[in-house]
Every structure is written in C-alpha cells, then in structure tokens.
Amino acid sequence: MIGLAQRVKKVYEIEWGSIDNVASFMTLVEELAITVAQIHCEPPLPIFPTKNTKNFIMACKKSNDNREIIRTTLSSFAKQKYLMKDIRCFSMIYAEIARRDHEIFFRNFRNANVFKGTESLNDARMLYPLVHTRREAVLIVGGGIGGLATALSFAQAGIRVRLVEKNNNFREVGAGMQLAPNCSRLLARLGVLQQVQANAVFPKQIVWMDALSGERLTCLDLGPKFVERFGYPYIVVHRADLLNALYEACIKNPLVTLETNRTVVTVDERPKSIMLECTTGMRYDCDMVVAADGLWSALRKYVCDDGDPLSVGYVTYRGTVGIDQVSKESGLENVQFWIGPDMHIVQYPVRRGQLFNQAAVFKSKLMPDHTDQWGTKEELNERFSTGCDQVKKILSLLQTNFRWPVYDRNPLSKWSRGRLVLVGDAAHPMLQYAAQGAAQAIEDACALADAYKKHGPSNIEAVFHEYEQERIPLSSKVVHFARAIGDFAHQSGNAKTIRDEILCMHDMHDFDCITWLYEEKRNEKK
Ligand SMILES: Cc1cc2nc3c(=O)[nH]c(=O)nc-3n(C[C@H](O)[C@H](O)[C@H](O)COP(=O)(O)OP(=O)(O)OC[C@H]3O[C@@H](n4cnc5c(N)ncnc54)[C@H](O)[C@@H]3O)c2cc1C
Structure with missing residues (x-):
C-alpha cells in the first residue's frame, strides 16, 4: 500500500x-x-x-x-x-x-x-475536477530567462519541476544583451556558458562617448586584467541566443517539463498547497510556486499589490542590423555608450559579429500613460537631432518597429507569501542602464535552488527566508545603481561638465566601482 x-x-x-x-x-x-x-x-x-x-x-x-x-x-x-x-x-x-x-x-x-x-x-x-488538475511539487510560471534558469537550477539539484509559459513558444523579443561576469559565472554553473559564448562577441572595452560633441570620455578595459579580476569575461549576445541555450538545456533535462499556452490567472491558497488556474481551465495544485512572469507579473500582486511599474517618461527604441550596414567608425569591437541630456545610445555587435545591436533611449516631454502617444518616433528623431554627426548616423540605421517604455519598481522587503515566491523582473524590475536584469534573474534562480536543496520541500518557509536574505539586499542595490547610472548619464549644464571631468579622470583598469556587482559572491563559493 x-x-x-x-x-x-x-x-x-x-x-x-x-x-x-x-x-x-x-x-x-x-x-x-x-x-x-x-x-x-x-x-x-x-x-x-x-x-x-x-x-x-x-x-x-x-x-x-x-x-x-x-x-x-x-x-x-x-x-x-x-x-x-x-x-x-x-x-x-x-x-x-x-x-x-x-x-x-x-x-x-x-x-x-x-x-x-x-x-x-x-x-x-x-x-477541482481531477481530470484538469495536476499535482506539482515545484511549478514555475513564466518561460523567460528567469523562469528557464530557475527550471534548470532546480533540475541540476535533482529536483523535478514543471514550467508553464503563456506564449505558444519560448521566445525573446528584443535585441542584444550585455552579460557581465556575475552572469557568465552562473551560466557556467548551469552548463550553458559554452553554447552562449559560441554565439557571443567578446568586446574589448566599454567606451563612454559624449553624444553632443562626439568626444570620447572614458572607457573600461575588458581585457586580460578584467578577466583575471572577475574570473569570467564580459560578453554581448543576442537575447534569443541566451534564451535558446537555456531552453535547450531544459528540454534535454528529464527533470524539467515545459508547457506552453498556459496563462496563469488565479492563485488560491489552500491549507496545505497552492492552487493555480490557467485561462484554459487547467489547474495546478502545488507545494511551491515560483513566479517568473516578468515586469507585468500577475502573480506579484499576491505577494504585494504595489500597482503598476514606475516610469519617469523614458522610452527605448532598439533592434539589430546586419554588420555590413555599419561603418567601422561605430566601434565594432566595443560596447559604445553615447550619453547626452535626457538621452543615450548603446551599441555593440552580437551573434558572432554578424549583427549590430543599437538601442536609443530618451525622455519624452509628455507625461507617460498607458497609450503609445508619448515617446513617439517623431520625438525620438527630434531629440537626437541635437546629437553629433555619429549619433545622427546611428539614428538613420536604428530599428524603430518596437517601442519599449522604460520601467522599474521600488525594491520590496519581501518576495514571498505562503508557498509562492518571486524571481527576476517579477521580483525586482530595474532600469536597463546597468545591464543587469537578466543577470539578477539568473542569480535569483541559482540562490533559490540552493536554498531549496538545503532546506528541502518540507520547510518552504526556511527556503524562502534564506533566498530573500541573500537576494533582496543585493538586487535592491542594483535597482538603485541602475537609477544612479541613468541620472549620471543624462546630466546637462554644469552637472554634465563636472560629470565629464570625473569620467575623463577614470583609469580604464580601475574596476573598484563594479567589483561588488561582478565579483563572486560568498554564497556562490560554497
Ligand atoms: C531595453 C532593455 C535592455 C536590457 N538589457 C539587458 C542587458 O544588457 N543585460 C541584462 O542582464 N538584462 C537586460 N535587460 C533586462 C532583462 O531583459 C530582463 O531583466 C530579463 O529578461 C527578465 O527576465 P524574466 O524571466 O524575469 O522576465 P521576462 O523575460 O519578462 O519573462 C516572463 C515570462 O513570463 C511569461 N508570462 C507572463 N505572464 C504569465 C502568466 N500569467 N502565465 C504564464 N506565463 C506568463 C511571459 O510570456 C514571459 O515569457 C534589458 C531590458 C530591456 C527592456
């Protein structure tokens, strides 16, 4: 029996x-x-x-x-x-x-x-009709970078997981991503770094340029000293290449089950489990739920109903073009960061150098709302028309099909309630300026799996406590860091003059300001 x-x-x-x-x-x-x-x-x-x-x-x-x-x-x-x-x-x-x-x-x-x-x-x-209800120990909601990394981390710890994704396939919309050493280190742990690097580009420097004058302000050297300091290189990838590497590792792992066309709409706390329901009527009766459902997370409300994500009126237009369309002046071997008053542009090659990624960000003069009437293409062109010649050239090649309002949220002091816990953008959406959103999602994934492995399924409270203790302080610091980078980059007038002087004094091999973020964390050494 x-x-x-x-x-x-x-x-x-x-x-x-x-x-x-x-x-x-x-x-x-x-x-x-x-x-x-x-x-x-x-x-x-x-x-x-x-x-x-x-x-x-x-x-x-x-x-x-x-x-x-x-x-x-x-x-x-x-x-x-x-x-x-x-x-x-x-x-x-x-x-x-x-x-x-x-x-x-x-x-x-x-x-x-x-x-x-x-x-x-x-x-x-x-x-709950039995036919439509599945019993799950660990269910992950959302198949973006955070969700897939969580599935893989759990499976590598020997824990069976099911992941449900609302779309009918696993895909990333958007263009390039920068992956700093803190991200590469964990991709190595997840066994996907080799595949990610096979499609990546290893930039030589991150160069800060003045978007108005075209002057080079400073750079961070990503060469041997950088790699020696952090143990892993700084790479740039197409986001689809990162997602594919995680997805393929998941489907190869027998402990991971992936389901598409599953939009979770309700959460129902029960005495000894948590019941999720999808739009299709499918139900999951779970011991633990990981909400990896992104910036507009439906499940976050269950932990903390803090309204919509925050916007101060910035919008991004981004995309990739074939490398042959780009002139060599564009700094094909570097990450270039063109900064100006209330605007900036980021450029770098991806996909083994075949594609060139460009993102232009600016602050709209209009108040942000739920329409697409602010931060329009017309405003984009008007704003960057004050830029130097190189900036104007970049704009002429920029893809403008996708408009991305820029959002973040104030950090929370708790990411869990009962049997549900948040990871990735659902927990801590941040401005993209520190290029850390995906990296932080992957850090969440690994930390949560480690805590689960340590405390086991019978002590979910301890799992969440340890995970929150480890991840909330650091990711909150990154949220504020990203805001600070935005403020610093978008200065005008006297503040801009002082900023430029500070940047010009920076030693390209001085990594102290980012060591706290890129270095190996104490818990990762266990
Ligand atoms: C312009 C821009 C540039 C960026 N650049 C970088 C960078 O250089 N480096 C970096 O590290 N990060 C960067 N980021 C941040 C990074 O893209 C995100 O932080 C990261 O992708 C978040 O992953 P996630 O899995 O938490 O969320 P998402 O990628 O949003 O995934 C959420 C998933 O959940 C699914 N879902 C949503 N609701 C439901 C539901 N109810 N039921 C089932 N499934 C659901 C969605 O379909 C989606 O697949 C950038 C972001 C932007 C906008």
Whole structure:
C-alpha cells in the first residue's frame, strides 16, 4: 500500500492514453476513488457502506482532519478487500462525472449494473475536477530567462519541476544583451556558458562617448586584467541566443517539463498547497510556486499589490542590423555608450559579429500613460537631432518597429507569501542602464535552488527566508545603481561638465566601482 502523498501524486500522473483495457483501468480505480473522495468533492462522494467500510466512510467525510484513519484503514489488506466492491462502484461515479473528458474511454465501461450508484451525483459537487488538475511539487510560471534558469537550477539539484509559459513558444523579443561576469559565472554553473559564448562577441572595452560633441570620455578595459579580476569575461549576445541555450538545456533535462499556452490567472491558497488556474481551465495544485512572469507579473500582486511599474517618461527604441550596414567608425569591437541630456545610445555587435545591436533611449516631454502617444518616433528623431554627426548616423540605421517604455519598481522587503515566491523582473524590475536584469534573474534562480536543496520541500518557509536574505539586499542595490547610472548619464549644464571631468579622470583598469556587482559572491563559493 503506498502512502497518501504518493497516491495523490500517482493519480495526477495518470497517462490516460495508456489505460486501454479493463485490467489496467481497475488497477487505477482504487487510487481514483480514494483521492476524489478525500480532496475533490464536497460533500465527499458517498460509498455505499458495508460493515468494513464504516471507518473509511467516516474518515472520508472528515477528510481534512482525519487522514490518519484513512491511512490505517487502507493499510490493512483484509479491509482493502472489502472496500474494493464499494470503490469500484464509486469509481464509476467518478467516470460519469469525468465523462465529457474521457467519453471514448469510459464508453466501454458503461452498463446498467455499474451505474446504479449514479444517483449520488445529485449531491456531489466537484471542487477541482481531477481530470484538469495536476499535482506539482515545484511549478514555475513564466518561460523567460528567469523562469528557464530557475527550471534548470532546480533540475541540476535533482529536483523535478514543471514550467508553464503563456506564449505558444519560448521566445525573446528584443535585441542584444550585455552579460557581465556575475552572469557568465552562473551560466557556467548551469552548463550553458559554452553554447552562449559560441554565439557571443567578446568586446574589448566599454567606451563612454559624449553624444553632443562626439568626444570620447572614458572607457573600461575588458581585457586580460578584467578577466583575471572577475574570473569570467564580459560578453554581448543576442537575447534569443541566451534564451535558446537555456531552453535547450531544459528540454534535454528529464527533470524539467515545459508547457506552453498556459496563462496563469488565479492563485488560491489552500491549507496545505497552492492552487493555480490557467485561462484554459487547467489547474495546478502545488507545494511551491515560483513566479517568473516578468515586469507585468500577475502573480506579484499576491505577494504585494504595489500597482503598476514606475516610469519617469523614458522610452527605448532598439533592434539589430546586419554588420555590413555599419561603418567601422561605430566601434565594432566595443560596447559604445553615447550619453547626452535626457538621452543615450548603446551599441555593440552580437551573434558572432554578424549583427549590430543599437538601442536609443530618451525622455519624452509628455507625461507617460498607458497609450503609445508619448515617446513617439517623431520625438525620438527630434531629440537626437541635437546629437553629433555619429549619433545622427546611428539614428538613420536604428530599428524603430518596437517601442519599449522604460520601467522599474521600488525594491520590496519581501518576495514571498505562503508557498509562492518571486524571481527576476517579477521580483525586482530595474532600469536597463546597468545591464543587469537578466543577470539578477539568473542569480535569483541559482540562490533559490540552493536554498531549496538545503532546506528541502518540507520547510518552504526556511527556503524562502534564506533566498530573500541573500537576494533582496543585493538586487535592491542594483535597482538603485541602475537609477544612479541613468541620472549620471543624462546630466546637462554644469552637472554634465563636472560629470565629464570625473569620467575623463577614470583609469580604464580601475574596476573598484563594479567589483561588488561582478565579483563572486560568498554564497556562490560554497
Ligand atoms: C531595453 C532593455 C535592455 C536590457 N538589457 C539587458 C542587458 O544588457 N543585460 C541584462 O542582464 N538584462 C537586460 N535587460 C533586462 C532583462 O531583459 C530582463 O531583466 C530579463 O529578461 C527578465 O527576465 P524574466 O524571466 O524575469 O522576465 P521576462 O523575460 O519578462 O519573462 C516572463 C515570462 O513570463 C511569461 N508570462 C507572463 N505572464 C504569465 C502568466 N500569467 N502565465 C504564464 N506565463 C506568463 C511571459 O510570456 C514571459 O515569457 C534589458 C531590458 C530591456 C527592456
């Protein structure tokens, strides 16, 4: 006799396609009947009593607080024998309830004799139809970089996970990404760095340019001294290449199950689990949920309803062009950061140097709202028309199909509630100016898997506590750091003059200002 937890798990994992004869069906009858009675019906479906089933029925009726009686009853072989007759009938009631979903299969089992008990249906109400409910230990919502990295981290720790994604495939919209050593280090741990690097570019420097005068202000050298200091190089990639590497590693791992077309819409906290429901009606009854559903997270509200993400009116236009369209003056081997009053441009090559990524960011004169009437292409052109000749050339090649309002949020002091926890942009969306959003999402993924491995599924509270202790302070600092970079880069007037002087004095091998962010964290050394 298997334990209750295993029984429930087994029932949820039934492969209906494999039940093609009476014998295989009957082996499942007991599992179905007991599980339905215990957790799915209100009032519990009645089983026609015999002397031997009395305890069992009573236990079913008080299923929430009397599981021990059920367990004892079922663990006795003699009692099981007597129970089977009732359970068979009971399972047919279940079959009747579920018939719309399993019409073809159950048609074979219908006859007047077994269905004599179906009048019980009048009193029974299915709370969560078994057919549409999956039992999961760890469910991840969202298949972006944060969600896939979480799935992979858990699987590498030997933990089975299911990930649900609302789109019909796993894709990244957008262009390039910069991946600093703190990100590369964890990609190595996840076993995908080699694949990511195979499609990456290794820039020589990050160069800061004055967008108005065209002068070079300073640079950070990314050569051997940088790599020696942080252990990993600074790379730039197409975001689809990063996502693909994570996705492929996930599908190769037998402990990861990925599902698409699943938009989670409701969260329902239950005494010993958390139930999520998708727009399709599919439900997941979980021990733990990881919300990796991004900037506009629907699940974040369950932890903290702090309204919409924040905007101060900046918009990004970005995309890639073929490298042959770009002149060599554009600094093809570097990350170039052109800064000006309330605007900047970032450029770098991606995809083994075949594509050139460009992003132009500026502050709209209009108040941000939910429309696309502010930060328009016209405003973009007007704003950058004050730039130097190189900036104007960049604008002439810029892709303007996608408009991205720039958002972040104030850091939270808690990322979890009950059995649900946030990772990535759902937890700490940040301005893109520090190029750290994806890196921080991957740091979350690894830290959460480590905490889960340490404390185990029976102590979710300790898992979340350790994860939050480790990740909230650092990611909050990055949120503020990204804002500070924006303020620094977008200066005008006297503040700009002072800023430029500070930048010009910077030593290209002085990495102190970013060591706290790029270096290996104490916990990663464990
Ligand atoms: C212009 C720009 C440039 C950037 N540059 C960099 C950079 O250089 N370096 C860097 O590290 N970061 C950068 N970032 C940040 C980085 O892109 C994000 O921080 C990162 O992609 C967040 O990943 P995520 O998985 O948390 O969220 P997302 O990528 O948003 O993924 C969320 C996923 O959840 C799914 N989903 C949403 N709701 C539901 C639901 N209800 N049910 C099921 N699924 C759902 C979505 O379809 C999506 O697949 C940049 C961001 C921007 C905007």
